[in-house]
Amino acid sequence: MNLSYRRNNATPLNETIRRRFMKAVSxxxxxxxxxxxxxxxxxxxxxxxxAAAVSKQEVQAKIRYxxxxxxxxxxxxxxxxxxxRLAGQQPEYLKNQLQAFVERRRxxxxxxxxxxxxxxxxxxxxxxxxxxxxxxxxxxxxxxLVAAGKNIFENGVPDANVAxxxxxxxxxxxxxxxxxRLAGQxxxxxxxELTTWTHERGQNPANPDTSTIMKPVAHSLTKPQIEAVxxxxxxxx
Amino acid sequence: MKLLRLKSAVLxxxxxxxxxxxGHAESHAIRNCTWCHxxxxxxxxxxxRLAGQKRQYLENQLVGFSQHTRDNPFSKQYMWFATAxxxxxxxxxxxxxxxxxxxxxxxxxxxxxxxxxxxxxxxGIPDSNIVACIACHGPNAEGVREIPRLGGLEFSYLQxxxxxxxxxxxxxxxxPMPHVASQLSAKQIAALASYLSFIK
Numbered sequence: 001m002n003l004s005y006r007r008n009n010a011t012p013l014n015e016t017i018r019r020r021f022m023k024a025v026s027x028x029x030x031x032x033x034x035x036x037x038x039x040x041x042x043x044x045x046x047x048x049x050x051a052a053a054v055s056k057q058e059v060q061a062k063i064r065y066x067x068x069x070x071x072x073x074x075x076x077x078x079x080x081x082x083x084x085r086l087a088g089q090q091p092e093y094l095k096n097q098l099q100a101f102v103e104r105r106r107x108x109x110x111x112x113x114x115x116x117x118x119x120x121x122x123x124x125x126x127x128x129x130x131x132x133x134x135x136x137x138x139x140x141x142x143x144x145l146v147a148a149g150k151n152i153f154e155n156g157v158p159d160a161n162v163a164x165x166x167x168x169x170x171x172x173x174x175x176x177x178x179x180x181r182l183a184g185q186x187x188x189x190x191x192x193e194l195t196t197w198t199h200e201r202g203q204n205p206a207n208p209d210t211s212t213i214m215k216p217v218a219h220s221l222t223k224p225q226i227e228a229v230x231x232x233x234x235x236x237x
Numbered sequence: 238m239k240l241l242r243l244k245s246a247v248l249x250x251x252x253x254x255x256x257x258x259x260g261h262a263e264s265h266a267i268r269n270c271t272w273c274h275x276x277x278x279x280x281x282x283x284x285x286r287l288a289g290q291k292r293q294y295l296e297n298q299l300v301g302f303s304q305h306t307r308d309n310p311f312s313k314q315y316m317w318f319a320t321a322x323x324x325x326x327x328x329x330x331x332x333x334x335x336x337x338x339x340x341x342x343x344x345x346x347x348x349x350x351x352x353x354x355x356x357x358x359x360x361g362i363p364d365s366n367i368v369a370c371i372a373c374h375g376p377n378a379e380g381v382r383e384i385p386r387l388g389g390l391e392f393s394y395l396q397x398x399x400x401x402x403x404x405x406x407x408x409x410x411x412x413p414m415p416h417v418a419s420q421l422s423a424k425q426i427a428a429l430a431s432y433l434s435f436i437k
Contacts, residue, residue: 062366062418064366065366065367065368065420067414068368068417069338069368069372069373069413070417077373077413078372078382079372079373079381079384080371080372080373080374080375080379080380080381080384081372082371083373109359109360110361110369110371110372113360113361113363114361114363114369115370116363117363117364178248
């Protein structure tokens with residue numbers, strides 16, 4: 001699996017990407033971002049040797065278990081904690097996050113427990129399966145912030161040196177490679193992630209990862225801006 | 238159960254008397270419930286504690302009883318009748334009232350099983366596809382919005398609820414519990430119900 005490759009060689013590769021992204025953020029050139037998106041997706045190419053097979057039945061039972069929390073169609077669920085939408089999510093992103101939970105690069109006890117028992121072949125099967133789901137967004141967010149959020153998503157916040165989200169996450173917020181889909185994501189989840197970024201992600205200094213790319217973005221947005229952009233992406237199909 | 242059947246019969250008479258007593262509608266409406274649910278709604282088995290339960294959850298259950306989607310035997314026997322002529326306004330007011338009473342824990346589970354229950358509640362059993370309850374019901378089993386508080390409910394009520402989903406009751410509801418509970422063994426259910434009964 002590519003992730004084990006990345007683990008061993010993570011630092012130089014990620015560092016290069018990070019630097020390029022930093023530059024891209026300040027220059028805001030879509031061209032460069034597109035190039036980097038390709039680099040990222042190349043990192044996510046599957047290796048042939050993780051084929052320790054899992055049966056179709058095991059995969060189905062495991063997916064049903066994920067759906068207990070993430071919603072029957074992977075649309076997300078408002079539990080005591082927001083449980084994110086997985087439907088339509090980029091498989092490479094999903095795999096990388098599962099690995100991040102296991103390695104405690106991303107700290108979350110609930111998902112650590114879920115993820116640390118998953119075999120690589122299981123992860124691949126699950127990631128492909130959720131990508132194919134396309135339920136309508138869970139919704140429930142206040143409509144009046146949509147316009148302000150759309151503006152931030154499409155144009156960024158130039159005064160605060162925040163790049164347009166669309167430049168990396170795509171004009172329709174569908175993501176690419178290790179850059180996640182945001183379309184239809186629960187607004188409460190997006191708010192939670194953007195306000196706790198450096199407490200939850202990139203927690204293993206020896207192994208810096210893709211979360212560094214978003215760090216300046218998360219830090220430069222004000223709470224009202226985060227709320228607006230969260231509402232906007234939650235409304236996208 | 239004989240006692241409860243008797244109570245329902247008495248209650249039917251009480252109900253018809255109540256409607257003619259204008260003016261004290263609110264306190265009578267409450268007494269019609271605490272008759273079964275115990276003093277200050279702390280529970281009187283088989284009727285569970287309502288005190289401190291989430292308002293939105295209580296209201297949803299009352300709708301479930303009156304529309305007969307919550308169809309397990311005790312619900313059918315007692316609560317279908319108790320909600321048959323409840324107006325949405327009264328249901329709403331009662332839900333607010335009971336949610337604001339402070340709950341006392343039942344503490345009637347098996348101490349020996351509580352540690353096992355706690356472990357399942359917090360971590361789940363990922364190898365057996367059993368979810369961590371904490372994700373939805375909260376770190377202190379306090380619940381939120383339409384997700385119920387579980388902490389301090391009666392052991393036998395919790396046990397029965399978890400068993401009944403696995404047995405196919407209350408299936409039509411659009412929430413995760415029927416599948417979540419169907420994954421649990423009898424021992425795991427007893428452990429969870431024990432742990433939860435002690436939470437203050």
